[in-house]
Amino acid sequence: MATTESWQIAEIAGPKKATLIVKPEVADAMIKRAKHPVLIVGHLAAEIDLDDKKMIDYLLELAQKGNLPVIATGHTNRDFLKRGFTKAKIMPAVEIGQRLTDPEWKGIDGKEPYDLAIFAGLPYYMEWTILSGLKHFAPNLKTMTLDNTYQPHASWSFPNISVKDWIENLKSIIEKVEE
Amino acid sequence: MATTESWQIAEIAGPKKATLIVKPEVADAMIKRAKHPVLIVGHLAAEIDLDDKKMIDYLLELAQKGNLPVIATGHTNRDFLKRGFTKAKIMPAVEIGQRLTDPEWKGIDGKEPYDLAIFAGLPYYMEWTILSGLKHFAPNLKTMTLDNTYQPHASWSFPNISVKDWIENLKSIIEKVEE
Amino acid sequence: MEILSRKSINIKIKELKSDIGNIKDLELSIGKFSEEKWTEAEGPTPFPSITALREWDKKLLDRYKPFYLPFCDLCCLCTYGKCDLTGNKRGACGIHMSAQQSRTVLLASCIGAATHISHARELVTYAIKKFGTDYPLDPGGLAVEVEAPIIRLVCGVKPEKLGDLETVLDYLENQLTQLLSVTHTGQEGNNLDFESKVFHAGMIDQVGMEVADIAQISVFGFPKADPDAPLVDLGMSVVDTKKPVILVIGHNVPPAIQIIDYLKDKRLSEEVEVTGICCTAIDATRYSSKVKIIGPMSWQLRYIRSGIPDVIVVDEQCIRTDNLIEAEKIRAPFIATSEKNCLGLPDRTRDSADDIVADLVSRKNLGVLILDPEKVGEVAVKTARAVAPKRKKSRTSLSTEEIIEQAKTCNQCKMCRRSCPNDLHIPDSMKAAGKGNIGMIGDMYEECIGCARCEQACPETIPIHNIIVSAATQRTKNESFRIRAGRGAIQDIEIRKVGGPIVLGEIPGIVAFVGCSNYPKGGKEVAEMCIEFARRRYIVCTSGCAAMSAAMYKNEDGKTPYELFPGTFDAGGIVNVGSCVANSHIAGAAVKIASIFARRTLRGNYEEIADYVYNRVGAVGVAWGAMSQKAAAIASGFWRLGIPVVVGPHGTKYRRMLLGRADREQDWYVHDRRSGEKVYVGPVPEHLFFAAETKEEAMVMIAKLCMRPNDTSKGRAIKLTHYIDLHRRLFGTTPDDAHLFVRTLTDIPITMKEDLTKILREKGWKETIIPDPTLLVNQVEKRGVR
Amino acid sequence: MEILSRKSINIKIKELKSDIGNIKDLELSIGKFSEEKWTEAEGPTPFPSITALREWDKKLLDRYKPFYLPFCDLCCLCTYGKCDLTGNKRGACGIHMSAQQSRTVLLASCIGAATHISHARELVTYAIKKFGTDYPLDPGGLAVEVEAPIIRLVCGVKPEKLGDLETVLDYLENQLTQLLSVTHTGQEGNNLDFESKVFHAGMIDQVGMEVADIAQISVFGFPKADPDAPLVDLGMSVVDTKKPVILVIGHNVPPAIQIIDYLKDKRLSEEVEVTGICCTAIDATRYSSKVKIIGPMSWQLRYIRSGIPDVIVVDEQCIRTDNLIEAEKIRAPFIATSEKNCLGLPDRTRDSADDIVADLVSRKNLGVLILDPEKVGEVAVKTARAVAPKRKKSRTSLSTEEIIEQAKTCNQCKMCRRSCPNDLHIPDSMKAAGKGNIGMIGDMYEECIGCARCEQACPETIPIHNIIVSAATQRTKNESFRIRAGRGAIQDIEIRKVGGPIVLGEIPGIVAFVGCSNYPKGGKEVAEMCIEFARRRYIVCTSGCAAMSAAMYKNEDGKTPYELFPGTFDAGGIVNVGSCVANSHIAGAAVKIASIFARRTLRGNYEEIADYVYNRVGAVGVAWGAMSQKAAAIASGFWRLGIPVVVGPHGTKYRRMLLGRADREQDWYVHDRRSGEKVYVGPVPEHLFFAAETKEEAMVMIAKLCMRPNDTSKGRAIKLTHYIDLHRRLFGTTPDDAHLFVRTLTDIPITMKEDLTKILREKGWKETIIPDPTLLVNQVEKRGVR
Numbered sequence A, B: 001m002a003t004t005e006s007w008q009i010a011e012i013a014g015p016k017k018a019t020l021i022v023k024p025e026v027a028d029a030m031i032k033r034a035k036h037p038v039l040i041v042g043h044l045a046a047e048i049d050l051d052d053k054k055m056i057d058y059l060l061e062l063a064q065k066g067n068l069p070v071i072a073t074g075h076t077n078r079d080f081l082k083r084g085f086t087k088a089k090i091m092p093a094v095e096i097g098q099r100l101t102d103p104e105w106k107g108i109d110g111k112e113p114y115d116l117a118i119f120a121g122l123p124y125y126m127e128w129t130i131l132s133g134l135k136h137f138a139p140n141l142k143t144m145t146l147d148n149t150y151q152p153h154a155s156w157s158f159p160n161i162s163v164k165d166w167i168e169n170l171k172s173i174i175e176k177v178e179e
Numbered sequence C, D: 001m002e003i004l005s006r007k008s009i010n011i012k013i014k015e016l017k018s019d020i021g022n023i024k025d026l027e028l029s030i031g032k033f034s035e036e037k038w039t040e041a042e043g044p045t046p047f048p049s050i051t052a053l054r055e056w057d058k059k060l061l062d063r064y065k066p067f068y069l070p071f072c073d074l075c076c077l078c079t080y081g082k083c084d085l086t087g088n089k090r091g092a093c094g095i096h097m098s099a100q101q102s103r104t105v106l107l108a109s110c111i112g113a114a115t116h117i118s119h120a121r122e123l124v125t126y127a128i129k130k131f132g133t134d135y136p137l138d139p140g141g142l143a144v145e146v147e148a149p150i151i152r153l154v155c156g157v158k159p160e161k162l163g164d165l166e167t168v169l170d171y172l173e174n175q176l177t178q179l180l181s182v183t184h185t186g187q188e189g190n191n192l193d194f195e196s197k198v199f200h201a202g203m204i205d206q207v208g209m210e211v212a213d214i215a216q217i218s219v220f221g222f223p224k225a226d227p228d229a230p231l232v233d234l235g236m237s238v239v240d241t242k243k244p245v246i247l248v249i250g251h252n253v254p255p256a257i258q259i260i261d262y263l264k265d266k267r268l269s270e271e272v273e274v275t276g277i278c279c280t281a282i283d284a285t286r287y288s289s290k291v292k293i294i295g296p297m298s299w300q301l302r303y304i305r306s307g308i309p310d311v312i313v314v315d316e317q318c319i320r321t322d323n324l325i326e327a328e329k330i331r332a333p334f335i336a337t338s339e340k341n342c343l344g345l346p347d348r349t350r351d352s353a354d355d356i357v358a359d360l361v362s363r364k365n366l367g368v369l370i371l372d373p374e375k376v377g378e379v380a381v382k383t384a385r386a387v388a389p390k391r392k393k394s395r396t397s398l399s400t401e402e403i404i405e406q407a408k409t410c411n412q413c414k415m416c417r418r419s420c421p422n423d424l425h426i427p428d429s430m431k432a433a434g435k436g437n438i439g440m441i442g443d444m445y446e447e448c449i450g451c452a453r454c455e456q457a458c459p460e461t462i463p464i465h466n467i468i469v470s471a472a473t474q475r476t477k478n479e480s481f482r483i484r485a486g487r488g489a490i491q492d493i494e495i496r497k498v499g500g501p502i503v504l505g506e507i508p509g510i511v512a513f514v515g516c517s518n519y520p521k522g523g524k525e526v527a528e529m530c531i532e533f534a535r536r537r538y539i540v541c542t543s544g545c546a547a548m549s550a551a552m553y554k555n556e557d558g559k560t561p562y563e564l565f566p567g568t569f570d571a572g573g574i575v576n577v578g579s580c581v582a583n584s585h586i587a588g589a590a591v592k593i594a595s596i597f598a599r600r601t602l603r604g605n606y607e608e609i610a611d612y613v614y615n616r617v618g619a620v621g622v623a624w625g626a627m628s629q630k631a632a633a634i635a636s637g638f639w640r641l642g643i644p645v646v647v648g649p650h651g652t653k654y655r656r657m658l659l660g661r662a663d664r665e666q667d668w669y670v671h672d673r674r675s676g677e678k679v680y681v682g683p684v685p686e687h688l689f690f691a692a693e694t695k696e697e698a699m700v701m702i703a704k705l706c707m708r709p710n711d712t713s714k715g716r717a718i719k720l721t722h723y724i725d726l727h728r729r730l731f732g733t734t735p736d737d738a739h740l741f742v743r744t745l746t747d748i749p750i751t752m753k754e755d756l757t758k759i760l761r762e763k764g765w766k767e768t769i770i771p772d773p774t775l776l777v778n779q780v781e782k783r784g785v786r
């Protein structure tokens, strides 16, 4: 089902739509190319089962191996803490969304504007609207989602893929991000 | 450019979009399968150059070889008459559109409801809106467009194709419709 | 609407405190007046509620079934959505596609009606502030006794003073609020009830327009139903660019009037050019024929980019929202004047004119908001005079060389064409231009509606619209036309004269060209249609953008339509009533035919009058470039009166048509008023809302839609002649439905006898009678009853 | 608004003719009254125009910049479109995306405001018809002297009689018309000016709601600011299904009241069950505690499909538009009662009740429209009694076997889930059900908002929603709760008591749960939040759907929140004010704190009062399931008063957030009223409109948003305690922004001293002063000036 169809079928986007991550390499390349990326993790990451683990476990591994700063939205931080990860910055999704539209904002580390924001684990429609905001009002930012649903407003997104494919892709991305 | 992108870029449709006519055979099969098809020709057919002929010449040939009843919208009839074709029924596009939504309507020949309406040569946006009306309110009708632009609301449409490909496709359709 | 009709009876204001002073013991006594002076009996529906005319609407909607053309598969009106409504799916609120589309139409019509009503309120408030509530309404001098046919008809009151209009406005605002609330999630669920409410929105819109125009005619002394209103200049080339030039854009004329008055007061009228775009321009020429009209709303970018205007003053409605940016490009100071369109500008209303001028001239403020027309007048003039000498008239137009150079950078991606509302052949023209041939792109000037979407889409940032305009320099140099200033209402005496011929069908119809400039193939088509029908001795009316487009044509002798045809409301006239709001006089004329000519009771008697107009007055509205929500409301107002509306192909985007089915005999019966019998009268008029694909299709349809059941045989023969003649000429054949319009053999035009008789025979035609037609059972004069 | 404020001074009606009789020499003398009895000086903005408060709005918008979240890349508002607005492209009218989004917000807010205002007009008209214009307004008996704080504040008038409200409504309808017109193509072009107009729409919406509720409280004798309003039944299982059951749905209570009265008159109250959904239910229980509330709007399908109701009566707003279809399925006669929602039904208003009943009982008419509440009362009761015995209570629910069988036909296409607003796991649950385990799908009942989009999408036409409800039978059987009937306004004495503690911060905040039931994870989250904040001794208010959801929880002892907490407007109370329109009392309470407690001038003094509320009253609105346009308008009304609003994640679809930037120090300065100095006060409140992803995020944010610059150290310490405590509990850590809320060391909660002092050190915290805060320069008491 490698189409650019929104997961929630009525959440149709306009002419500019996300490029498909057809292979995990695409995602890796983008992450590696980014000078200042950030990973934004929503609360569903801790609810979604991916075989014996949760989605958040994969994201955490990715963050650690890829050395990505992490923002925990909703109450996700609790689940990071459970996993012993204390470095997540807590910030609501709409707040980080808004800050990313400010070309002056130097990020939570105060270093420089982010050039890649990777979203995962937010409610589909909320991620959709926030990515829309970024598509329109953060022209210098690239966005990516690692959910298994197509997010048309991102710069890159998986199509709607099965959990099996998703796990494989995530594993592969994590593997390669270290290299 | 075999995508399902609307020709006028903002005329985005929703979840249900036209199947692409990827090969002329597709169109032929549909025309042949139809028990009671009708060809609706708009005024642009007489304006659009396809090499040394006009689009209307191809459509006329198709109608004659495929034995398709023809409805001339706008002032297209004038151009049919110029070509000696007097059998076109004159009916405005919105009128034929409305009648096609009536499951009781037996067509201009009074025989039986049409099951396939083939559109060509209407202004893109007007064909778009009429096909939308039919998609939503004529559930038993299939629609096709032979323009070289993607019409998302049709049942079948070419993608946005070049004039060259278009001519080839039309020729091939005309050829095969006779068989 | 009890409250409001109650209020209309007698309102006394003991004390009135306002900015401009105190008034004591003022009496607003509409009702009393009415009681005393207006002897007409009150009809059944004064100040009708939103469902009061539902039965009438259903009669029309039963004949003219909505054909929905969803412009989007989704609904995004609330945050349950978006909802996918394809395949007859219901949204999360239970709504289905037909109701959703009609809800959208209602929303658009409400926006349109709100715009006219709030404009009317603004004018009336302004007028009262300047002239007092007791200032008499006088839209037509001695020639007009029925001063406000629509208000009388709908509200059942007879306004005599400015203050009387406030009661009417209260009613309109109340109804509008109710109608808008109907669009809320989980209110109305039935598409036909939505449509009925659309008609209601159209009706109150029409009242609002009438309020606005009779108020402004009365207080500003616009032409009062004057067929000989002066001819005024129109076009890009009529401006004397050596003088300081002020540009006014929009619809609310007081700021423009204050500019004119200030110039007059200071004896500067000859020193400064006042130019205008859109309805403010039209209305300013009704005030002073010195004002020059540039063109309809699609001229905004062209004219600003020409660099000619030194100061730009905008008020409200149909104003490009990027004019401020465009003004900055040509370094023209910018003045916004409306609460409804503040554009983020600093509010300088309370500052002294000279301070504001200084800040504009120094470009400390690129633009200002001034909510006081007087002050606008002073500031605009002073600023224009100050900046004109200094300001390089920095036009953004390009030389042929520059055009070619720019065109060479085109990568043929086609995004421009794919963004163009009219699918214009920009890439091909650009290719030709790149090769040195700028003719083709220059030709596009005629068809381009000046929206600049092409420019926005071009990845090479080629200034496409500029190129089009620049390549057409010769054309813009010739843009010098004459338009008759808006005359306002139609005289009672004109009505008396044409009433009979119209109702009997001997004047073949009234064709009203109204609305915006979203033309499929350029504005010249409007001019051509006007001329065609005027030549055929229809009564042609124009208003708004269409009135301006109609002027932009010249015959071999260099004469424009307004010079070729008289301004009288009579066969062969081209009657410019004025701005958008003036188009209420066209509906008003139809209503006056029922009232003055046929002596039907007007007062609060909507249904009967609409039934009269529908069955007897062969009027058709044409909004060839209809685009706005106001146009949607205007059309709706016509529909409820039973007047069909034809729009251009873009009109299919209005979400639905209202089409009759000529093939369903059962749809076309009326009651005979005398006998009470049901009589088949044929599909007249066949459609209520129709989008034509081409000008030709529109013209044939207009002729057809002018037929009415009441036509005498002589009248029907005339109308049929035009229909058949146009059909033959434009489509190449005799229409195959002509027999549907022949009731008796005497209906057949003599010249077409042979042809038609043959068709009649083929079609198995049967003679029918010509009834005294009505859709209303209560109109039947049963034996002994009346 | 000169005209209207003028009118408000003295309106005399010499003669009044209406359906119900004639009145002579009626005097409506609002103004006179005000002059004579209301000694309060008039503030600067009585009846403010649409730009009168623009400067205030800009102050807020400067801090809380809109973050636009386009819900569509396109604009389809006019037929120039659709226009693609991505990549900062401008539409054919020149508009860009930010303005387009804010225009859409304005449109939604106008629809919302129109709905409340037209509802208010309907109530007032009805009340006047029954009780006369002179009927005194009395929303609170002796306990309430400031009877209409919002009307006084906005309009500068003091309504005393029903008739006085008409002048207010005239003003509202006028403003609404102007605001709606602003959305027309080519009007306003600046996003911030659009936003300012959104605030204006919210403000007039609030006035409209107050008009509606004080009118209905006064004439129907609803609880008058009564903290001890009775507890009434709520839930699907509280209905005595052995009796005939009437269901009322909607917002406009008169038809329901007429049903109740008819039953009382005929001594049938014990014979017939009156049940209700949505605000009509709430308001009906304010009239009679015998009425049973089924639940919020999301209960419509469930309850109708249960087959319990014998007759369904709908009025207006938030009514599923397919209820007529659903009613037919269970063979329940259907009565529509509103001009705004006619559903295509035959208008039987003028027919005799018995005739209508006969046609409904015989099912000649499946539904009727009756625009007369009295007649509705009679028809509904008679019909219910006639059909109940005959009608099989034909429920559409399924047995476990049937569920399993249906579930087996599922092809796992996932279209249901992809259509579900909440992305619920239907396919997995269906798979489990197919295997015999219906627990999972039964669990979905808690999260399902009852929209049936899943059913619409299912290619196998599996009755998914039915399955969910049927699988949860045990749950619906337990649906028996108690809710405190809507108490209406807040007493002056309550205000006096809590004013100090609130303004000083010692009561940590007022948290108002309002709005619809578009909950991300079910309604229980509302109940949980209410309890949490009531336990923490915030003042918790509820209204509308949220008030009902808040009741649907029981503790171990079987007690519902309304039984656990008192109804007093005091720390630890849970105060159900009533239906949607009653939520005006919550804003009213904030305003009354400024007026009664702080003795600020109320009359026409909006800016100062809003500044007061913003800087001193720690109130937060929470619309966890906000969905409707009314909710949009309600939120806007809070914003202009400076009250932050938190919504659920679906709230991001409202097109934009209004978010502060805690990291920009320069944004958080206020004037000290005494010294005039600019003082940094930290980001309080940090946001004005905020969508939370989860309940937990919402709760932490609510606690944070209750802080205000004016908090004393004691108050701040209390508020900080709650914020930090909730943050620790729900997020697992001490918040890293806590230092921003510490002004002096005494602000630090003692129990958190160690932790916080460390953080302060790390963050380089510096002590600041606690000013007498204001955003308004004119509020500064300069030496010698005052």
Ligand code: SF4
Residues within 6 Å of the ligand: C071, C072, C073, C074, C075, C076, C082, D071, D072, D073, D074, D075, D076, D082
């Ligand atoms: S209705 Fe218009 S705004 Fe809404 S989704 Fe469709 S195109 Fe977009």
Ligand code: SF4
Residues within 6 Å of the ligand: C075, C076, C077, C078, C079, C080, C081, C082, C083, C090, C091, C092, C093, C094, C095, C185, C186
């Ligand atoms: S109004 Fe109805 S159809 Fe539209 S988005 Fe809301 S729930 Fe869906």
Ligand code: SF4
Residues within 6 Å of the ligand: C416, C419, C420, C421, C422, C423, C424, C426, C447, C448, C449, C450, C451, C452, C453, C454, C455, C464, C465
């Ligand atoms: S400016 Fe003219 S050419 Fe360009 S998109 Fe608009 S209509 Fe087409």
Ligand code: SF4
Residues within 6 Å of the ligand: C409, C410, C411, C412, C413, C414, C415, C416, C417, C426, C427, C430, C457, C458, C459, C460, C461, C462, C464
């Ligand atoms: S968009 Fe620009 S580059 Fe592309 S074809 Fe048009 S003019 Fe050429």
Ligand code: SF4
Residues within 6 Å of the ligand: D075, D076, D077, D078, D079, D080, D081, D082, D083, D090, D091, D092, D093, D094, D095, D185, D186
């Ligand atoms: S309102 Fe403006 S942006 Fe929207 S469709 Fe019309 S022209 Fe395009």
Ligand code: SF4
Residues within 6 Å of the ligand: D416, D419, D420, D421, D422, D423, D424, D426, D447, D448, D449, D450, D451, D452, D453, D454, D455, D464, D465
């Ligand atoms: S009815 Fe319930 S499960 Fe079905 S789509 Fe709506 S919320 Fe989802």
Ligand code: SF4
Residues within 6 Å of the ligand: D409, D410, D411, D412, D413, D414, D415, D416, D417, D426, D427, D430, D457, D458, D459, D460, D461, D462, D464
């Ligand atoms: S839509 Fe129907 S068939 Fe498809 S997964 Fe859902 S329940 Fe099964």
Ligand code: SF4
Residues within 6 Å of the ligand: D278, D279, D296, D297, D317, D318, D514, D515, D516, D517, D543, D544, D545, D546, D580, D627, D628, D630, D631
């Ligand atoms: S709270 Fe929302 S859904 Fe509930 S009744 Fe009010 S507007 Fe409707």
